[in-house]
Amino acid sequence: MNKLRIKTGDTVKLLSGKDKGKTGKVIKVFPKIGKLVVEGVNSRTRFERSKKAGESGKKVTFFASLSSSKVMLVDPNSGNPTRVAFTFLENGNKQRIGKDSGKAI
DSSP states (O other): OOOOOOOTTOEEEEOSSTTTTOEEEEEEEETTTTEEEETTSSEEEEEEOOSSTTOOOEEEEEEOOEEGGGEEEBOTTTOSBOOEEEEEOTTSOEEEEETTTOSBO
C-alpha cells in the first residue's frame, strides 16, 4: 500500500471514527504502512513516570496515526472533500488534480 495521494501539509476531512467530520492538517505520512497523523484528530493520552525522585509524573497528550482510508483530501479551490487524480504536464512532471473542481491541488 505505497500509493498515498495525501502529502504532508494537506488539509483532510475524517470520514469515520470518533472524530468523524473534523478537518485537520496532515503532520506526518507513513506511506509504507498506509497511515498518517492529522493535527487535532485521534488524540491519545499517555502517563509518564517521573525521571527523578520527588518529581511528579506527567500527562502527555499526542495525536496518534490513523489509516489513510479514513480520510479524504479537502480541495483548496472548492473547500469540499474530493478524490484525487493525476495528470502529466508537458515537462513530464506529475500533478495532482481534484476530481470535484478539476483544478490542480
